[in-house]
Amino acid sequence: MTDMWPPALATWLLKRAVRGNDALVGDLFEEYRRRCSRVWYWRQVLTAVAVNRSRETLLVLGIVALFLMGSRFSVPGAHADPLALQARRAVGTPFGLFSVLAGPQLLGVTVFALGIMPYVSAALVVQTFALTWRFLIRNPRRRRDVPVVAVTWCLAILLCGAQAIGLALFLERSSAINEGLQIVANPGVMFRITTLLTLTTGTTSLMLISDQISKRQIGNGMFLVFVAGTVAGVSRTLGQADPFAVLTYAALHVAVAGVVSHGYRRAIAPAQLA
Amino acid sequence: MSARFNLGTFDLMILLALMRLGDAAYGVPISREIEETSGRVVALATLYATLTRLEKNGLVSSRLGEPTAERGGRAKRYFRVTAKGLREVRDAQRVFTSLWNGIPTLKGGVV
Numbered sequence: 001m002t003d004m005w006p007p008a009l010a011t012w013l014l015k016r017a018v019r020g021n022d023a024l025v026g027d028l029f030e031e032y033r034r035r036c037s038r039v040w041y042w043r044q045v046l047t048a049v050a051v052n053r054s055r056e057t058l059l060v061l062g063i064v065a066l067f068l069m070g071s072r073f074s075v076p077g078a079h080a081d082p083l084a085l086q087a088r089r090a091v092g093t094p095f096g097l098f099s100v101l102a103g104p105q106l107l108g109v110t111v112f113a114l115g116i117m118p119y120v121s122a123a124l125v126v127q128t129f130a131l132t133w134r135f136l137i138r139n140p141r142r143r144r145d146v147p148v149v150a151v152t153w154c155l156a157i158l159l160c161g162a163q164a165i166g167l168a169l170f171l172e173r174s175s176a177i178n179e180g181l182q183i184v185a186n187p188g189v190m191f192r193i194t195t196l197l198t199l200t201t202g203t204t205s206l207m208l209i210s211d212q213i214s215k216r217q218i219g220n221g222m223f224l225v226f227v228a229g230t231v232a233g234v235s236r237t238l239g240q241a242d243p244f245a246v247l248t249y250a251a252l253h254v255a256v257a258g259v260v261s262h263g264y265r266r267a268i269a270p271a272q273l274a
Numbered sequence: 275m276s277a278r279f280n281l282g283t284f285d286l287m288i289l290l291a292l293m294r295l296g297d298a299a300y301g302v303p304i305s306r307e308i309e310e311t312s313g314r315v316v317a318l319a320t321l322y323a324t325l326t327r328l329e330k331n332g333l334v335s336s337r338l339g340e341p342t343a344e345r346g347g348r349a350k351r352y353f354r355v356t357a358k359g360l361r362e363v364r365d366a367q368r369v370f371t372s373l374w375n376g377i378p379t380l381k382g383g384v385v
Contacts, residue, residue, distance in 0.1 A: 023338070024322050026348030027301035031318070033344065048319035 006032045010045040017049040024048065056219045060228045063209065067232035070112040075198045077191045078109040078171055079183055109171065109195075111202035114163055115229045119207045120222060122156035153207070160203045161196055168195035230254075279331050281366050287312060288324055289363050292334065292355050300339070300350040325353055333359035 006029060018024050028048075032041045050057070130148055172187040184191055206225050213221030281289070291307040292299045304325075305316040328334045339350040355363070 018319070021322060022348045023301060023351035024318055026345035026350065027318050029346045029348065030344060031302050031305075044318055047317040051317075051319040051323050
């Protein structure tokens with residue numbers, strides 16, 4: 001049954017796709033009332049999304065391809081297969097939960113194992129700090145604005161380094177505990193340095209892509225890179241992990257994507273807005 | 275001298291539809307006009323994307339009307355052909371006519 005109101009979901013999608021082109025939304029509304037066809041309305045909305053968001057769509061697909069390519073390259077000296085095997089065996093244990101939260105990129109110990117999460121975390125911390133700073137020092141003469149972009153980048157690289165070292169230690173420890181699992185061939189300082197450099201390079205390149213997307217006003221770079229990482233992660237997980245794990249992974253990432261997107265609209269999260 | 279704009283078939287159809295509709299030219303009637311005369315289904319988003327491009331190139335101009343209840347409180351955007359747009363249509367007509375004149379009469383779909 002059709003009524004005078006077009007499908008709400010389609011209208012919601014349309015409004016986000018056409019960026020304030022109210023005349024087009026009004027035209028579709030007017031024509032829908034004459035035709036009373038949901039199929040026609042949906043087709044028009046999807047065309048509007050394709051026409052108005054083609055650059056974003058292509059960009060996300062490009063970054064997904066980059067993620068998938070990067071997922072073929074593991075950190076030198078690390079063998080991901082035993083770790084993935086251990087994760088499959090550990091369903092229902094704390095490590096099993098960790099493997100779901102970490103996603104396939106981290107378990108594969110790939111170049112993009114840390115994804116863009118260090119940047120997201122750093123942006124949220126720095127922006128919260130900057131807001132608190134502005135609130136505490138209200139006198140503009142005494143207040144010196146926080147260099148948000150530079151601090152966010154530094155903090156993100158520090159976080160990335162700490163997480164990379166943590167992952168290297170975790171892999172070495174897993175090899176030592178489970179003697180049958182040869183996750184790390186030659187544990188030691190060299191392996192830690194290699195992991196640090198590889199993972200920091202991977203995440204920094206994602207941060208650069210994210211910043212360029214935002215600077216060129218194509219969209220919210222951090223959000224698009226994050227979504228692309230999630231899509232690549234889910235596509236790799238499908239058919240390999242149990243459906244519950246895939247759904248949990250996707251739900252967690254949708255929640256983080258929501259926070260990033262909301263923060264962008266409120267101009268508090270992405271560092272490049274400063 | 276300003277740069278020439280290469281009119282595509284769809285651009286030309288839109289400009290002609292605008293000229294036929296006069297002051298009442300906004301998204302819905304323009305798409306209907308093209309659908310009725312050419313039989314071609316027009317997506318409104320494609321129509322607006324083309325109109326925006328034509329406006330950027332100075333071939334059409336637009337103005338916002340008043341918001342109306344039957345459109346969910348949204349205003350119509352009326353379009354009209356500018357002097358530059360009119361020149362482009364005339365040029366296209368001249369080119370097409372002269373090309374057409376050199377072809378024998380079309381009968382039954384074959385020359």
